[in-house]
Amino acid sequence: MLSDWLYVGVFFLIAMFLPGAAIFVAGLLAPKKPNPIKNSTYECGIETVGSAWVQFKAQYYVYTLVFLVFDVETVLLFPWALAYNRLTMFAILEGLLFVVILLGGLLYAWRKGALEWV
Amino acid sequence: MLPWYQDPVNFIAAWLRTVLSGWGLAPGAVDFILTFLGAGITALLGMLWVIFLIWYERKLIGRIQDRFGPNRVGPWGIFQPFADMLKIFVKEYITPAGADRVPYNLAPILSVASVLLIWAVIPFTMTIMGVNLNVGLLLIIASGGLSVLAVLLAGWGSNNKFAMLGGFRAVAQLISYEVPMVVSLLIPVILSGSLGVNDIVKAQNIPFLVTAPVAALIFFISSVAESGRSPFDLVEAESELVAGFNTEYSGLKFGMFYVAEFLHAFTISLLFSTLFLGGWRGPFAEQYPLLGFLYLGIKTFVVYFVVILFRGSLPRFRIDQMMDLNWKLLTPMALVSLIITALVAQPLVSLPWVQAAALFAANAAILIIFMGWAGRKVSRKRPIVGRPRPLAVPHPDDHMPVEP
Amino acid sequence: MSALQIIFLVIGALTLASAVMVVTARKIMHAALWLVLALGGVAAVFATLEASFFAVMQVVVYIGAIAILIIFAVMLTRKVMEDTGPQVNRSWPWALLACLGVLAGLVYLLSNWGGFLTAARAIPEGGENLVQFGQALTSPSGFVVPFEVASILLVAALVGAIYVAGEPREK
Known part of the structure; x- marks a missing residue:
């Protein structure tokens, strides 16, 4: 069990290392001739105005919140789904009640227009 | 344990394990080396596989769009991704x-x-x-x-x-x-x-x-x-x-x-x-x-x-x-x-x-x-705002006078 | 010291260092990114404890969702990349003192607890028993009420967020 996680950890480190090493080697081979015009922000040909880190609208936040609620609930459902074959009908209905409450949340968000992209 | 022709990878792993243990390494170290090798080879093959995928996808997309796709470098253009890779390796980072x-x-x-x-x-x-x-x-x-x-x-x-x-x-x-x-x-x-x-x-x-x-x-x-x-x-x-x-x-x-x-x-x-x-x-x-x-x-x-x-x-x-x-x-x-x-x-x-x-x-x-x-829901009719007008259609009234 | 202990110490040091960076980073976005690293460290600690489900859940929920939520929340503020003034104010020694007091109290209380001395139950071969966990979550003698309440709580959070963030409607 621990060896499984060791494998995953080593795999992730190697998966980070391989592209990193490739980028590093390419950096050694490539020319380096920066100048201010080349390094300026790429837009439509005229110079950029103001900071790039602008303020965003609240729509993104609402989307993420809806996603977060769904994510947490579905992750909680995984143990239930795993034990499905050993559960009684009552326990399965308990899990489905959970899903129905979730569906209710989705319907609320829908009716309130939180799912409209504007 | 299956014979080698049925399961070569595990056969090689078992063989490496006996070799490494024969050198007097601790079992933990042997495990770690095998883990490292396995992960490294899988990840490396995954990355290198992309070279083939790029060729395959470009070829197919080309066919879908009635083009040939890459066809110059090597048979059926199969070495095209290698050429692209060489090129991208020497490009400047901006x-x-x-x-x-x-x-x-x-x-x-x-x-x-x-x-x-x-x-x-x-x-x-x-x-x-x-x-x-x-x-x-x-x-x-x-x-x-x-x-x-x-x-x-x-x-x-x-x-x-x-x-x-x-x-x-x-x-x-x-x-x-x-x-x-x-x-x-x-x-x-x-x-x-x-x-x-x-x-x-x-x-x-x-x-x-x-x-x-x-x-x-x-x-x-x-x-x-x-x-x-x-x-x-x-x-x-x-x-x-x-x-x-x-x-x-x-x-x-x-x-x-x-x-x-x-x-x-x-x-x-x-x-x-x-x-x-x-x-x-x-x-x-x-x-x-x-x-x-x-x-x-x-x-x-x-x-x-x-x-x-x-x-x-x-x-x-x-x-x-x-x-x-x-x-x-x-x-x-x-x-x-x-x-x-x-x-x-x-x-x-x-x-x-x-x-x-x-x-x-x-x-x-x-x-x-x-x-x-x-x-x-999709086929619900949208209200028509105005009738579409055809552009650049000659009007019967404003014909040019023809020079006699 | 076994290899596992060394790995644990490295992960722990990394987690703590990133946690310190969260509160000391001068730009608010960098603090959020350090937080991601700290949460990843916690996930790795779960993995070393062979609590697979919690390790993965930590990544899915905290890095995949909550960190993104925090970053979007950061982007709602103005002047993200500017310094937000000094990191400490006049009364920081008092805060430090209070923190040390709480730490001492916690150490004292926990040192009287027998849980540190009893050996943990060995995890069965093939990982923790997630099936039993699933059964306990939905059995009436287990945790079915907290399970359902959690769902209602999350929907309530959703409703509240949509109400607060929604466009102000004219009466």
Whole structure:
């Protein structure tokens, strides 16, 4: 069990290392001739105005919140789904009640227009 | 232990273990070396495989668009990706002034690593696999979260308004499509009673494509959306956002995003064939594990072909259409199909064929109902504002006088 | 010291260092990114404890969702990349003192607890028993009420967020 996680950890480190090493080697081979015009922000040909880190609208936040609620609930459902074959009908209905409450949340968000992209 | 011609990889691993132990290494060190070798070789092969994928996809897209595709370098242009690779290795990195250095440089690396991580838990044959982790399926979902992070870092680090806008839009898309994907993954878990990917494959006496077609469809669509390719390439809608979150990247740093995209497209085909088409299963796959590799390869390439066909033939969605498709069709459909599957499967557990037939019928009913409903919603008539006027049609009255 | 202990110490040091960076980073976005690293460290600690489900859940929920939520929340503020003034104010010694007092109290209380001395139950072969966990979540003698209440709580959070963030409607 621990060896499984060791494998995953080593795999992730190697998966980070391989592209990193490739980028590093390419950096050694490539020319380096920066100048201010080349390094300026790429837009439509005229110079950029103001900071790039602008303020965003609240729509993104609402989307993420809806996603977060769904994510947490579905992750909680995984143990239930795993034990499905050993559960009684009552326990399965308990899990489905959970899903129905979730569906209710989705319907609320829908009716309130939180799912409209504007 | 099977003889070498049936299971060469494990044979070599066992042989290496005896050799290394013979040198007097501690068992822990031997384990670590084997783990390191296994992970390194799998990851390296995964990365190198992309070279082939690029050629294959360009060739197919070319055919779809009535072109030849690459055909100059080598037979059928097969060495074209090598030439491209050599070129991109010697291209200059242009780092925009005022970029946030660490996130900017970390993003391409993380974007490849997050896709490659999925390869750690995929069973290639019955015995050859990275690891049969007991939460393997959740690890796949977690790697999706990491790729979202990579896009966010790229958009943030570039010091460019378009990159930022593209990155944030991409994140909104990716996290939205994660919802139906995760819900649809609950259904294979219910049917197989396991979260380990190899156990899910072993449980597919009847492929889950038959018993859970709705979940398979939702998983397919949402994972294509997760990979950010056409028709879901809002991430890099060039008519709106220059090039999206990777506008400011050049050289191999851009190349890594490219690699990640191609590898992701292949990896979702691999996942789909593992989770819904029975993975390495096929005739004699249990006696000769190497055959499983062939079966998995055939299934994966069929799915990969469909993914490329998707890319080659569908126009890009508008962003509000894409969000509507996710939240107003796929998510409710995934939740309803979860409820129906959970209700239908339980009483029929002892009769697998009856259960499969009942599940197939229930899924077909869900599909018909939702498709009918969505179709009616889409075909609702829009009010006509004004009659379309044809342009540049000669009016009968204003004819030019003809010179006699 | 076994290899596992060394790995644990490295992960722990990394987690703590990133946690310190979260509160000391001068730009609010960098603090959010350090937070991601700290949460990843916690996930790795779960993995070393062989709590697979919690390790993965930590990544899916905290890095995949909550960190993104925090970053979007950061982007709602103005002047993200500017310094937000000094990191400490006049009364930081008092805060330090209070923290040390709480730490001492916690150490004292926990040192009287027998849980540190009893050996943990060995995890069965093939990982923790997630099936039992699933059964306990939905059995009436287990945790079915907290399970359902959690769902209602999350939907309530959703409703509240949509109400607060929604466009102001004219009466």
